[in-house]
Amino acid sequence: MRDQKEVGGNLQSVRRALRALELISEHGELGVTELGRKLEVHKATASRLIATLAERNFVERDPISEKYRLGFGLISLAGAAVGGNDLVRAARPILDDLAERTRETVNLGVLSGESVVYVDQVTGTRSIVSVSWVGQRTPLHCTSNGKVLLAYATDAERDRLLRVPLPRLTPRTITDVKKLRTQLSEIRVRGFSQTMEELEEGLNAVAAPVKGMGGDLVAALSVSGPAFRMRAVDLPRLGKLTADAALAVSRRLGYVDRGARAV
Amino acid sequence: MRDQKEVGGNLQSVRRALRALELISEHGELGVTELGRKLEVHKATASRLIATLAERNFVERDPISEKYRLGFGLISLAGAAVGGNDLVRAARPILDDLAERTRETVNLGVLSGESVVYVDQVTGTRSIVSVSWVGQRTPLHCTSNGKVLLAYATDAERDRLLRVPLPRLTPRTITDVKKLRTQLSEIRVRGFSQTMEELEEGLNAVAAPVKGMGGDLVAALSVSGPAFRMRAVDLPRLGKLTADAALAVSRRLGYVDRGARAV
DNA sequence: CCGACACGGTGCGCGTGATGCAACACGTCT
DNA sequence: AGACGTGTTGCATCACGCGCACCGTGTCGG
Known part of the structure; x- marks a missing residue:
């Protein structure tokens, strides 16, 4: 199926998670259903995925819009990425x-x-x-x-x-x-x-x-x-x-x- | 097993991936075997995980030490996280x-x-x-x-x-x-x-x-x-x-x- | 006031996909 | 050479994440 050789790890759920982060980054903030659509998965799956990401503060919920956006856990990582x-x-x-x-x-x-x-x-x-x-x-x-x-x-x-x-x-x-x-x-x-x-x-x-x-x-x-x-x-x-x-x-x-x- | 209630998503592999990123952040750079030990998984699993992370440039390989460190994909996200x-x-x-x-x-x-x-x-x-x-x-x-x-x-x-x-x-x-x-x-x-x-x-x-x-x-x-x-x-x-x-x-x-x- | 519709979250079986094992390839010491 | 260290890859097994359904909530509009 993959036309591009494009080797690499094949952990679907992890890949989805990274994909999700990038999508949220692109759109600023996303809701569960919306994310599910973009990832082409059931919203239940998106919900659990986002909950897992939120658990580690990679995403956080905007209290007013109720949508999810990137969180501080990510900033913490990136600082190290840049600094190191x-x-x-x-x-x-x-x-x-x-x-x-x-x-x-x-x-x-x-x-x-x-x-x-x-x-x-x-x-x-x-x-x-x-x-x-x-x-x-x-x-x-x-x-x-x-x-x-x-x-x-x-x-x-x-x-x-x-x-x-x-x-x-x-x-x-x-x-x-x-x-x-x-x-x-x-x-x-x-x-x-x-x-x-x-x-x-x-x-x-x-x-x-x-x-x-x-x-x-x-x-x-x-x-x-x-x-x-x-x-x-x-x-x-x-x-x-x-x-x-x-x-x-x-x-x-x-x-x-x-x-x-x-x- | 979990003593802490600690609700949230339960996607093990995703959670592991995030954990891995944090570990790499903490240690600056990590090898596959070392990461496997810290995550308490087989090194094969760690290898595949890291390959998936590398695929999206969340981690990258240091050409001299041959170990993995955080990559630019993460910086890109964090920039958005801070900016937004x-x-x-x-x-x-x-x-x-x-x-x-x-x-x-x-x-x-x-x-x-x-x-x-x-x-x-x-x-x-x-x-x-x-x-x-x-x-x-x-x-x-x-x-x-x-x-x-x-x-x-x-x-x-x-x-x-x-x-x-x-x-x-x-x-x-x-x-x-x-x-x-x-x-x-x-x-x-x-x-x-x-x-x-x-x-x-x-x-x-x-x-x-x-x-x-x-x-x-x-x-x-x-x-x-x-x-x-x-x-x-x-x-x-x-x-x-x-x-x-x-x-x-x-x-x-x-x-x-x-x-x-x-x- | 109550339907209709959207949303997000959660039990639950089913089947896929991630896992550990083992074997491999490669480099580096003694 | 041998022994050890690394990282990567087939393969069979079974746990785990998946979609489905259902529920609770909030917000329309009649």
């Missing part, structure tokens, strides 16, 4: 520095499934913004981080990721795979990517790859800001800064830049 | 303000299981500190947040939480339940808690309760800093500020301070 993560620890000081220099928002993203997940963020403006992108998912083809992750992925991985259609989010979103592939080659030459109002109108960004010990792609580091502050003429300079910062992070992770590796 | 959380949203501006006034670190913690989990943090010093406490767990009896959570918990809850022995972390940690209970009464009168080098030497803190619509305890808000800056004579002033801030958060959550409720 070499990448975030290594990158933080450099992110701070880059944000300081550019006065724009700096994001660190990794590839997860078929999208970018931001694992850390530092804002350039001193006023701490309430809303963080950390944990957010964005598409690959229209974000600077995503393009970097695509550009430096293995060929097989890139082919897999580009098999799906590229949704249009703004008039300037690149939806043609061929055009995107051309741009990815350019990115590999230049060393950084850029997006200009492809994800969101008025939002530009540049990004560069973070590599691990073996030269493998680990994450992407981006600087993003409003189009009027990050004009086309500014991007090369910002791109250079970002690439330098990304290289600094890579070095911290044990990456050694072997000689002058052209292209 | 009324408490954090409501509290953030007030946390910022409190940090600004006190120039110290402000933490927001909730009760999770038998410990405090920090769900948000704002640092007083403008330089962003690398290490965040968000997601960390600390014991109840030796942290200011923990004492508040204990003090304002229901009697039954408090009794349950104080049944376990109180580990000593510093020479000044309170390990005597009776003494702690006395202090909890004082906290209820005073409106804020304080710890002086009970969790960590050189670290003092004060905390106050955040209440919800029905006057129920929701979280604890704390200010912490080095003992030389937060001396015993400073604590009443800081405690008052913290209590005011906590009340402001409570009001945002719909709490109404019914008249002068002495004690």
Whole structure:
């Protein structure tokens, strides 16, 4: 039945539980019946599942809407996930520095499934913004981080990721795979990517790859800001800064830049 | 068999999966065999479980140690959990303000299981500190947040939480339940808690309760800093500020301070 | 006031799917 | 080589999670 090889554990109920968490995450909050429908199981099953999740505080019940949302148990885990993560620890000081220099928002993203997940963020403006992108998912083809992750992925991985259609989010979103592939080659030459109002109108960004010990792609580091502050003429300079910062992070992770590796 | 009533869902495998995530969180990283032992299941079961978790990127394999650690899928969820959380949203501006006034670190913690989990943090010093406490767990009896959570918990809850022995972390940690209970009464009168080098030497803190619509305890808000800056004579002033801030958060959550409720 | 409809939660048999066992493959010491 | 450590995979058994039905609750609208 499974067309995709896609090996892995086969614990149905566990898989369902994880699926449920993701669904709740997507929708903000869900009721038992609604969850049951989305999981394609009987509501009784959904009820018991959610009760189990609630038991460990992975989800909690909103007292007013009576629906379930993600709970603190999850936050506790994720804190450990982020905190115990070499990448975030290594990158933080450099992110701070880059944000300081550019006065724009700096994001660190990794590839997860078929999208970018931001694992850390530092804002350039001193006023701490309430809303963080950390944990957010964005598409690959229209974000600077995503393009970097695509550009430096293995060929097989890139082919897999580009098999799906590229949704249009703004008039300037690149939806043609061929055009995107051309741009990815350019990115590999230049060393950084850029997006200009492809994800969101008025939002530009540049990004560069973070590599691990073996030269493998680990994450992407981006600087993003409003189009009027990050004009086309500014991007090369910002791109250079970002690439330098990304290289600094890579070095911290044990990456050694072997000689002058052209292209 | 279950002595504790302890109702809730009864999906063993799901429960095991959540347990596994918590264990991995606690230990940083775990191998299959080790996890199997801790879960009291056959290592084959643990292997399949972990494979399922890995499939959704809830855990990932550390390429060097070959062990499993928490993955990005979890970060993605937790980001949503924090972001979609009324408490954090409501509290953030007030946390910022409190940090600004006190120039110290402000933490927001909730009760999770038998410990405090920090769900948000704002640092007083403008330089962003690398290490965040968000997601960390600390014991109840030796942290200011923990004492508040204990003090304002229901009697039954408090009794349950104080049944376990109180580990000593510093020479000044309170390990005597009776003494702690006395202090909890004082906290209820005073409106804020304080710890002086009970969790960590050189670290003092004060905390106050955040209440919800029905006057129920929701979280604890704390200010912490080095003992030389937060001396015993400073604590009443800081405690008052913290209590005011906590009340402001409570009001945002719909709490109404019914008249002068002495004690 | 009482039906109708939604929701969430819970006993209960049935059948599937998760479990433990064993065997395997791989790496690392002595 | 051998012994031990790891993680992964077929396989047969049986416990456990599943759907069904039922119940309690809240909220419509007549």
